[in-house]
Amino acid sequence: MSDVTVERGGHVVIANLSLILDESRIAIVGLNGSGKSTLVRTFNGLISPSGGEVVVHGIDVGKAPKAAARAVGFVFQNPDHQIIFPTVAEDVAFGLRQIGYSKADARGMAVAMLREYGCDDWADRPISELSEGQKHLVCILSVLAMEPEVLVLDEPFSSLDIAVRQNLLSRLKSLRQQIIMINHDLDAFDGFERMIWLKDGTVHADGAPSAVAPLYRLHAMQMAENLAPKNL
Amino acid sequence: MSNDRTLVYVSLYAALIAALGLFPLFHIPFLGGVPITAQTLGVMLAGVMLGPMRGAFAVVLFLFLVAIGAPLLAGGRGGLGVFAGPSAGFLIGWPVGAFVAGALMRGMRRRSVIVSAAISAAIGGIGVVYLFGIPGLVVLADLSFGQAALGSLVYIPGDLIKVALTAVIAESVARGLPGALVSRA
Amino acid sequence: MISAYIPGESWFHRISAGPKLLGLCALTVLLFPVDKPGIAALAFSVALVLFSAVGWEGYRRLMALRPVVYLLVFLLIFHALTGTFVSGLVTVFRLFTMILLATLVTFTTRMEDMLDALNPVLTPLNFIGISSRRIALAIALVIRFTPVLIGLAEELGAAYRARTGKRAGPRLTAPFAVLALRTADHVSEALAARGGADGFEDTAEFDGGLPKK
Numbered sequence: 001m002s003d004v005t006v007e008r009g010g011h012v013v014i015a016n017l018s019l020i021l022d023e024s025r026i027a028i029v030g031l032n033g034s035g036k037s038t039l040v041r042t043f044n045g046l047i048s049p050s051g052g053e054v055v056v057h058g059i060d061v062g063k064a065p066k067a068a069a070r071a072v073g074f075v076f077q078n079p080d081h082q083i084i085f086p087t088v089a090e091d092v093a094f095g096l097r098q099i100g101y102s103k104a105d106a107r108g109m110a111v112a113m114l115r116e117y118g119c120d121d122w123a124d125r126p127i128s129e130l131s132e133g134q135k136h137l138v139c140i141l142s143v144l145a146m147e148p149e150v151l152v153l154d155e156p157f158s159s160l161d162i163a164v165r166q167n168l169l170s171r172l173k174s175l176r177q178q179i180i181m182i183n184h185d186l187d188a189f190d191g192f193e194r195m196i197w198l199k200d201g202t203v204h205a206d207g208a209p210s211a212v213a214p215l216y217r218l219h220a221m222q223m224a225e226n227l228a229p230k231n232l
Numbered sequence: 233m234s235n236d237r238t239l240v241y242v243s244l245y246a247a248l249i250a251a252l253g254l255f256p257l258f259h260i261p262f263l264g265g266v267p268i269t270a271q272t273l274g275v276m277l278a279g280v281m282l283g284p285m286r287g288a289f290a291v292v293l294f295l296f297l298v299a300i301g302a303p304l305l306a307g308g309r310g311g312l313g314v315f316a317g318p319s320a321g322f323l324i325g326w327p328v329g330a331f332v333a334g335a336l337m338r339g340m341r342r343r344s345v346i347v348s349a350a351i352s353a354a355i356g357g358i359g360v361v362y363l364f365g366i367p368g369l370v371v372l373a374d375l376s377f378g379q380a381a382l383g384s385l386v387y388i389p390g391d392l393i394k395v396a397l398t399a400v401i402a403e404s405v406a407r408g409l410p411g412a413l414v415s416r417a
Numbered sequence: 418m419i420s421a422y423i424p425g426e427s428w429f430h431r432i433s434a435g436p437k438l439l440g441l442c443a444l445t446v447l448l449f450p451v452d453k454p455g456i457a458a459l460a461f462s463v464a465l466v467l468f469s470a471v472g473w474e475g476y477r478r479l480m481a482l483r484p485v486v487y488l489l490v491f492l493l494i495f496h497a498l499t500g501t502f503v504s505g506l507v508t509v510f511r512l513f514t515m516i517l518l519a520t521l522v523t524f525t526t527r528m529e530d531m532l533d534a535l536n537p538v539l540t541p542l543n544f545i546g547i548s549s550r551r552i553a554l555a556i557a558l559v560i561r562f563t564p565v566l567i568g569l570a571e572e573l574g575a576a577y578r579a580r581t582g583k584r585a586g587p588r589l590t591a592p593f594a595v596l597a598l599r600t601a602d603h604v605s606e607a608l609a610a611r612g613g614a615d616g617f618e619d620t621a622e623f624d625g626g627l628p629k630k
Contacts, residue, residue, distance in 0.1 A: 044610055070617045074610040081603035084611075086560040094557075098616035128564040146611070236613045237605040243555045244601040247562030251570070277594070293555055300531040301422055301523045302560070309481055311523025312441065316515035317485050318492060373492050374508040379499065383491075397590050404591035405598065412598040 073148030249274030269306035276357035279333030321368015349402035434534035457510035
């Protein structure tokens with residue numbers, strides 16, 4: 001992406017940002033309001049920049065937002081916002097239907113995929129009866145079913161216990177897809193190659209997580225002491 | 233409003249009507265054997281909040297689901313049987329009521345939200361719905377017009393509460409989340 | 418999917434949805450002009466016998482119609498008081514018959530089959546931009562949203578009780594509405610991220626697979 005600016009409600013959220021995101025595991029950190037969520041939403045056209053251009057795997061997002069959305073799989077914070085269909089197989093199959101498979105094929109592939117991930121008897125279970133961790137897994141599977149090139153995760157798993165979170169993170173590790181993840185918990189970035197620290201819509205630090213994470217942690221701790229209620 | 237957002241909003245209000253049937257917001261005991269449901273609150277809200285077309289679509293979507301067998305009407309009723317019952321006229325009046333409420337809300341865009349929402353909900357959600365419901369009773373239950381109108385009176389107090397709620401909700405959404413008051417957007 | 422359908426193999430289950438719906442419409446029209454209590458009672462008994470197709474479960478589930486029964490009894494009393502008992506009796510039998518038959522069709526037909534049967538009726542909606550794909554998506558969203566909304570309301574009610582020790586009642590409806598609408602916005606965003614209502618099928622820009630960087 002080059003020279004990207006995003007304005008929302010009259011003020012600049014992202015300011016003249018230029019980045020090349022080549023690594024296969026990229027972490028994005030920053031305090032609340034730093035522009036993380038806005039940044040990743042420019043990758044698939046959910047938010048259009050007011051200036052500059054975003055190119056994802058050769059696709060100009062501004063010119064072909066649909067193709068970009070196809071290439072970028074998005075996992076949101078709250079699975080209840082993402083899961084559209086009442087049963088597991090229907091939701092996974094929806095992604096496949098979206099990319100052109102017939103109803104019957106999509107159902108078959110969805111069931112096969114559930115089996116592959118060890119969720120054999122989930123196909124006809126109502127989403128409302130799943131645990132939070134199970135819902136997150138359904139979200140990931142539904143997105144993976146569409147075979148995106150990039151997987152963007154916006155603060156996933158924040159409502160999960162440590163065991164479930166570790167299990168899901170290790171499932172993510174083995175994926176072939178490029179992963180760009182926003183998270184507040186720095187422990188989740190085990191094995192990541194690059195960490196980008198956003199502050200006020202610009203890159204404050206960028207490099208190996210081993211270098212960036214300590215700086216960010218220190219900054220966050222300093223901020224914590226000085227926060228007045230109005231800044232919380 | 234984008235197509236996707238319209239689709240989601242229409243579905244949300246249809247689901248709201250369903251949820252109001254499963255999860256009563258206020259409990260008024262049986263009056264003359266007729267349970268009073270909160271579902272018409274959903275109908276009023278759909279019209280007032282979404283505007284005429286989208287509001288009517290939301291109600292039609294809900295009724296369509298009921299017709300094909302989802303037990304979403306208050307008391308867990310569903311299926312084609314409900315459209316054969318004596319109160320079918322009221323159900324048919326729902327989408328029309330939502331449409332009229334939405335159109336009035338749009339027409340009164342210069343007035344305050346709370347006042348116009350109350351007027352729209354009362355005319356669309358009570359007036360129009362009864363305009364269909366009472367003749368429905370006359371035809372289906374073989375009552376005289378006066379009998380049908382008299383029998384319907386038991387619903388009126390509950391409906392007035394729903395009108396008040398609709399107005400309060402519209403006002404607080406207009407303040408808290410103005411973009412979601414689609415009828416005015 | 419929540420549905421009133423009762424699984425079974427009876428002869429009535431085996432009739433396909435289209436003829437069942439058409440038959441129901443025809444019967445409704447035929448029953449309407451009936452004004453003799455004998456004929457109405459006969460029709461009612463026939464409907465009751467037909468109902469055996471769904472077995473005990475079917476009769477048991479009829480209990481859900483209790484509010485309608487109250488209404489009909491009320492109606493009968495109303496007619497009796499105003500001196501039109503016989504016509505009231507005919508009306509009640511006729512309504513019961515129609516409700517029974519319609520319920521029977523619902524109990525013996527899957528929602529998917531009902532939808533397929535209605536497809537020809539819905540096709541004209543294509544012209545105003547409502548494809549069958551959108552209808553299916555909207556139906557799924559309603560069924561998915563309903564428990565989500567109930568969950569939201571319960572959480573809000575619990576939070577209120579925790580802070581005040583009182584039942585919340587209607588005063589939580591406004592915050593609930595704002596919460597529900599926020600949810601809808603998140604869902605719209607997630608739907609758009611997955612290709613929106615129309616999917617990726619007809620994006621010409623995407624022919625020939627994913628371009629590599």
